[in-house]
Amino acid sequence: MADKVYVDNAEATEAWNGVLFDRFVEYRDVLVTALTSFGDDAIRNDPPETGDRVLDLGCGFGDTTRQLAQLIGPEGSALGVDVAERFIETARAEAAAEGVANVEYEVADVQEGVPEGPFDYAFARMGTMFFANPGAAMRKVRGALRTGGKLCNVVWRQKAENEWFYRSELIVDRYVERPDADDTDEPTCGPGPFSMANADTTSGILHGAGFEQITLRRLDLDVNMGSTVDRAVGMALAIGPAAETVRLAGDGAEHVRGEIERDLKALAEELLTPDGVIVPASVWVVTARAGAD
Numbered sequence: 001m002a003d004k005v006y007v008d009n010a011e012a013t014e015a016w017n018g019v020l021f022d023r024f025v026e027y028r029d030v031l032v033t034a035l036t037s038f039g040d041d042a043i044r045n046d047p048p049e050t051g052d053r054v055l056d057l058g059c060g061f062g063d064t065t066r067q068l069a070q071l072i073g074p075e076g077s078a079l080g081v082d083v084a085e086r087f088i089e090t091a092r093a094e095a096a097a098e099g100v101a102n103v104e105y106e107v108a109d110v111q112e113g114v115p116e117g118p119f120d121y122a123f124a125r126m127g128t129m130f131f132a133n134p135g136a137a138m139r140k141v142r143g144a145l146r147t148g149g150k151l152c153n154v155v156w157r158q159k160a161e162n163e164w165f166y167r168s169e170l171i172v173d174r175y176v177e178r179p180d181a182d183d184t185d186e187p188t189c190g191p192g193p194f195s196m197a198n199a200d201t202t203s204g205i206l207h208g209a210g211f212e213q214i215t216l217r218r219l220d221l222d223v224n225m226g227s228t229v230d231r232a233v234g235m236a237l238a239i240g241p242a243a244e245t246v247r248l249a250g251d252g253a254e255h256v257r258g259e260i261e262r263d264l265k266a267l268a269e270e271l272l273t274p275d276g277v278i279v280p281a282s283v284w285v286v287t288a289r290a291g292a293d
């Protein structure tokens with residue numbers, strides 16, 4: 001497959017506001033629980049300060065925004081931004097239901113511009129890997145932070161060390177060739193979840209965007225990909241690289257769906273524990289400070 005060069009985020013926005021939103025709702029319990037363990041560790045080690053003005057990038061359902069809002073206290077304020085309106089609508093409704101007063105949400109494509117700062121602290125949990133132009137987007141983030149303001153950004157490390165995604169994709173690759181992005185009508189999710197896995201690339205993007213004191217801390221945790229084999233197989237076919245190949249292939253994958261499901265089931269059975277399908281996963285917790293203009 002030829003790598004597609006993305007210019008803007010129109011296609012990714014369509015995917016995140018459409019099919020990917022629906023799948024995130026369906027597998028929210030699995031996915032958000034897994035991501036929470038990484039996010040919690042990042043926030044515990046690099047928290048915002050009381051009274052900070054906080055920005056949460058690609059906030060999805062906005063649970064981390066509410067968590068940060070509670071940490072900074074009533075003197076502070078937290079703003080979650082996401083390119084997908086449906087995520088923002090859900091986040092707003094849940095914040096209102098939970099009665100979190102110092103949190104707001106806005107629809108925004110980070111690459112096009114974030115709401116006016118200055119913010120003291122910018123956070124992202126898997127929210128920065130889908131930008132067509134990550135350099136431009138991270139420059140916008142740096143510009144929204146006060147000089148010296150902190151970035152804390154959780155991104156996936158290399159796919160091979162994220163066993164469920166990796167091995168699921170190897171199974172799908174046995175049966176389906178991922179279509180070239182120009183040869184499918186399905187919108188792709190942009191550069192993809194592993195686009196910031198390379199430490200040099202990611203630190204280079206941040207350095208180029210005007211960040212300083214850049215650090216990447218490797219964090220390995222076991223995550224639960226489903227309480228049952230069927231739930232884990234469903235997850236593999238809903239979210240992540242294997243799911244993306246099947247979705248983009250459309251009818252081209254239907255004749256081998258039975259074989260794919262059989263092999264995914266065997267993988268899930270191999271990894272099944274009394275608590276569910278537990279697999280090693282690995283992220284970078286990237287921190288940096290905004291340099292002066």
Ligand SMILES: C[S@@+](CC[C@H](N)C(=O)[O-])C[C@H]1O[C@@H](n2cnc3c(N)ncnc32)[C@H](O)[C@@H]1O
Nearest residue numbers: 016058059060082083084109110125126127130
């Ligand atoms: C993997 S989800 C992570 C969501 C959330 N941070 C979490 O941890 O549950 C990625 C999120 O980034 C959002 N996103 C993708 N491209 C974006 C962009 N250009 N600007 C803002 N948000 C974006 C998606 O809509 C989606 O909600």
